[in-house]
Amino acid sequence: MxxxxxxxxxxxxxxxxxxxxxxxxxxxxxxxSDSCMExxxxxxTRLSDMDSNLGGWEGILATWSPSAWIAQAQVSETRMxxxxxxxxxxxxxxxxxPSLTELSTVTTLKQESSQLVTKISEKGSEGFPPRLIWxxxxxxxxxxxxxxxxxxxxxxxxxxxxxxxxxxxxxAYILMLLGVGIPLLFLEMAVGQRAQQGSMDLWKSLSPWxxxxxxxxxxxxxxxxxxxxxFNSWILFYMSHxxxxxxxxxxxxxxxxxxxxxxxxxxxxxxxxxxxxxxxxASDRIEDSGQPSFSLGMFLFLAxxxxxxxxxxxxxxxxxxxxxxxxxxxxxxxxxxxxxxxMDGSGYGLRHLLILKVASIYDLTMWIQAGIQVLFDIxxxxxxxxxxxxxMPDFNNCLSDAFxxxxxxxxxxxxxxxxxxxxxxxxxxxxxxxxxxxNTEKLMMLIAQGILPPEAKPPTLKDNPTTIYNSWxxxxxxGLRSSILxxxxxxxxxxxxLKIEDSPRFLFxxxxxxxxxxxxxxxWTVLFFLLLLGLGLCANLMFMLGNILTLQDTxxxxxxxxxxxxxxxxxxxxxxxLIFIQPSGxxxxxxxxxxWIAVPVIVIILCETLAVAWAYGAKRFLAEMMVLLNRPILPxxxxxxxxxxxxxxxxxxxxxxxxxxxxxxVYMAWDSSTSKEVVRIFPMWSLILIAGLSVVVLMPIxxxxxxxxxxxxxxxxxxxxxxxxESSQLQTTKKVSKDILQGYQTES
Numbered sequence: 037m038x039x040x041x042x043x044x045x046x047x048x049x050x051x052x053x054x055x056x057x058x059x060x061x062x063x064x065x066x067x068x069s070d071s072c073m074e075x076x077x078x079x080x081t082r083l084s085d086m087d088s089n090l091g092g093w094e095g096i097l098a099t100w101s102p103s104a105w106i107a108q109a110q111v112s113e114t115r116m117x118x119x120x121x122x123x124x125x126x127x128x129x130x131x132x133x134p135s136l137t138e139l140s141t142v143t144t145l146k147q148e149s150s151q152l153v154t155k156i157s158e159k160g161s162e163g164f165p166p167r168l169i170w171x172x173x174x175x176x177x178x179x180x181x182x183x184x185x186x187x188x189x190x191x192x193x194x195x196x197x198x199x200x201x202x203x204x205x206x207x208a209y210i211l212m213l214l215g216v217g218i219p220l221l222f223l224e225m226a227v228g229q230r231a232q233q234g235s236m237d238l239w240k241s242l243s244p245w246x247x248x249x250x251x252x253x254x255x256x257x258x259x260x261x262x263x264x265x266x267f268n269s270w271i272l273f274y275m276s277h278x279x280x281x282x283x284x285x286x287x288x289x290x291x292x293x294x295x296x297x298x299x300x301x302x303x304x305x306x307x308x309x310x311x312x313x314x315x316x317x318a319s320d321r322i323e324d325s326g327q328p329s330f331s332l333g334m335f336l337f338l339a340x341x342x343x344x345x346x347x348x349x350x351x352x353x354x355x356x357x358x359x360x361x362x363x364x365x366x367x368x369x370x371x372x373x374x375x376x377x378x379m380d381g382s383g384y385g386l387r388h389l390l391i392l393k394v395a396s397i398y399d400l401t402m403w404i405q406a407g408i409q410v411l412f413d414i415x416x417x418x419x420x421x422x423x424x425x426x427x428m429p430d431f432n433n434c435l436s437d438a439f440x441x442x443x444x445x446x447x448x449x450x451x452x453x454x455x456x457x458x459x460x461x462x463x464x465x466x467x468x469x470x471x472x473x474x475n476t477e478k479l480m481m482l483i484a485q486g487i488l489p490p491e492a493k494p495p496t497l498k499d500n501p502t503t504i505y506n507s508w509x510x511x512x513x514x515g516l517r518s519s520i521l522x523x524x525x526x527x528x529x530x531x532x533x534l535k536i537e538d539s540p541r542f543l544f545x546x547x548x549x550x551x552x553x554x555x556x557x558x559x560w561t562v563l564f565f566l567l568l569l570g571l572g573l574c575a576n577l578m579f580m581l582g583n584i585l586t587l588q589d590t591x592x593x594x595x596x597x598x599x600x601x602x603x604x605x606x607x608x609x610x611x612x613x614l615i616f617i618q619p620s621g622x623x624x625x626x627x628x629x630x631x632w633i634a635v636p637v638i639v640i641i642l643c644e645t646l647a648v649a650w651a652y653g654a655k656r657f658l659a660e661m662m663v664l665l666n667r668p669i670l671p672x673x674x675x676x677x678x679x680x681x682x683x684x685x686x687x688x689x690x691x692x693x694x695x696x697x698x699x700x701x702v703y704m705a706w707d708s709s710t711s712k713e714v715v716r717i718f719p720m721w722s723l724i725l726i727a728g729l730s731v732v733v734l735m736p737i738x739x740x741x742x743x744x745x746x747x748x749x750x751x752x753x754x755x756x757x758x759x760x761x762e763s764s765q766l767q768t769t770k771k772v773s774k775d776i777l778q779g780y781q782t783e784s
Contacts (some may be wrong), residue, residue, distance in 0.1 A: 039427075043741035174355065179578055185574045185575055186572075187544075190571070193449060204392060216680065219680075229426065234586045236253075242647045252418035271569045361570045361574045460536065488520070506527065642682060645682055
């Protein structure tokens, strides 16, 4: 027992005897460096040759663990190591011998360094460059910020706020963000940093049972990016018409129907929506397919080419691209916020920001939609967050990054929500005023024709048409008022405001029309489309980058030919995107975005949580992260990972399944006979389509489950897992790798 205690205390006694305690380690590391350098004399030349063929990558070279950085730094400091060798040999004679623990740690590092140098040499001989990391944290943060800026998410948030309890929904959103969103965001960031592997491979390191999660991520990310890019093609399509003297959606697009009369185009729905349907020759139902629209196909191809051009140089230019694509939209948002606050009716829209419906807090549906909105706003389950984080040093403070990203998302919502509500208030006020004037003209015509009695004559509308008209209508006898309302629609700003559909597509068209009504509409229309295009390209670029990085980490050929890979991914997006620009393509867009995407994403997030919290072990994982970050982590984080997050995710998944089974899946279709929208039910084959697509993208997960069951592989990860280094070695390696990495960055 005494000898064991003495052995445990040996490191402290050794340090008390030596004043510069790090000298033995430095000497040993120097010898290891000298030995490695003698075996790899030509490594500098090989690495420089590989660096010239990176195809747009720049920054520091990275491998799978901090010890890899030691090996890389040793390779880059060959001459320095030789110059310092004599000094280390002179000092070692004056220093006491290192303890057994220190010798074992340094020996382990030396062995790992030699192995990794050999590994890099083998990779270099194969002709593809080693794995890379971000050249600076600024680029990494910009990539995450751009990934969170999805315009469809911002528009859907506005719709949920209006229809799901106003401030009550925002309270539920914040609570779900704090209780589920931030912990799961930290989980994805921490897993990527800790494993230092691509998202296809790192889940096998946590547990072989979850080896299929990465493959499902890649497929879901690609499909989502494909149909989201169609949104960019819509924006470009509309931008091609903003230089007309009068934009097409500023007037009612009358079209003769089968009865040979011009239907009346009402302001209750968007002129831009009518124009969109007619310009693209939208079909009456999802069953009526046809050739893709040539006009929209050109802009879809242009959108794919834009993504390819911005991505072709890889990380070398991604920071500059993101600075432009993010700073310009935020500047435009601030300009819109200042402009819309002075518009007529903006106060009516802003009042909805202060409405708190207490009864909605007890509405389970609101909490479900708030939870789903949080998962999609943060972008969990798609893969880019894991992929981006895996290219950061593993001692990066990802916990503070997770809180920063959540704060960034909230600030973005607080900036966009007021100006969007101001625009909607202006729209509701303008359309209601137009409705009152229109009803007055129609009532006068009906009285002249003798259809209505003279008592139905409306008053003269002057300064405040809406108030005068509604006051007059309310003062009429009930019978006469009923007769009038049977002839003309009711003009109510609140009902008009609540006509906003739960669809980003509809809101996009509404805003397109509203902007055209502003004074100086041409200027504001250009800014509005630049705002949407910047946000859309940001999100699509990050989706695309997540896919490309994953493929490069998994397949050597993709790493050797990054430009060719970018072009191929862009062209595949274009070819698959043709599905969404045919006459019935808009219905497929709604089917995927509203009914399909939630199930595979939540299943992937649930598997991520189980892999870390139960297969690898939450306590073990957090202990390793605490050593790397050198700071305590929230004490309840492991409890949230193990119990709260899986329970919430299972609840969301079950609620979606219940909704899909009980409620009919409907979509807004275009009836060409009346030139109006009608509600239709998706056919049974479309439900089979989304179910089959979900099975295809999620198939790798149960396939790995069955494989592990067959071979008897245990569910829980063993200490010999592929994640680099155990907790006892992390602190020493972290300190050494930090110093070497900092010096290497300075030289680069």
